[in-house]
Amino acid sequence: MPLFQVSTRIQYGLRALAYLAGKDGPASATEIAGAEGIPGKYLEGILGQLTASGLLRSERGKNGGYRLSLPAAEVTVLSIVEALEGEIRPTECAAGPGACDHDLACLPRRFWLGLKTAVDEYLRSRTLLDVIDPAS
């Protein structure tokens, strides 16, 4: 139903990163899941993705866990979203020219691309620090 819906994947990922930003030293998936009320096994997968994309660094074995690769101020929300869901694309049209075949030129395409741009700019202009800082 919604035009844009933020998946639990992104919400959980963001909250997990926010939790890690408030900690020095690694935190395990179980710890984060407990603190944030997120299903543990589900969160594991999300943290794995964030690790694969380079936003997190993981240490295996006892006393292991996850920690941020960068200071919170250097992590844009766009990078988080893209790590978890790939590139943002409102419509097939927006994939590029030739991607749709209505009329001669798909007029709405420019419009949807503009929306994508607006969203991208918002997400790129905010960092993890902005998200967790009540005074921003």
Place this chain on the structure above:
Amino acid sequence: MPLFQVSTRIQYGLRALAYLAGKDGPASATEIAGAEGIPGKYLEGILGQLTASGLLRSERGKNGGYRLSLPAAEVTVLSIVEALEGEIRPTECAAGPGACDHDLACLPRRFWLGLKTAVDEYLRSRTLLDVIDPAS
């Protein structure tokens, strides 16, 4: 997978309205569907919603059809989206305070509300005319 996904409902609705904007006199659902390559019966439902919301006016019976209630320049895309999908809401959090229960205050809420605002502003600032005018 996408952060924001424009449903076919909205895409079809927008294209149908764009078609009507380029015509004087009513067009039937069948005509629009044929011109735009949209499943006819499916489009009927969409046009019905747009009519119920006041964006279109319909005439039944032979030679009937749909026409815009207002000039294209006075129809914001936001009104179209809301007619077809209701209010935009990125997360449960964004519904208002108390809608989520993580931590003491849900820190990401402000962030998601900001995203909603950015999207709303974009959609409110564009009219149907902007969508169909190649020079805008």
Place this chain on the structure above:
DNA sequence: TATAATCCTAGTATTCAGATAGGAATACTG
């Protein structure tokens, strides 16, 4: 009366988000 249109209600099919489950590999610790 025939026709062409909107309007109304119900059903289906497929996809996907959101998990859940079980275990293998890895690394500390006593």
Place this chain on the structure above:
DNA sequence: CAGTATTCCTATCTGAATACTAGGATTATA
């Protein structure tokens, strides 16, 4: 070396929603 706590990998399930499809009732025109 044994135990334990962790990440990592793969597979499976499920409920809900989107995207249609179907059939017909109602209404207006010619």
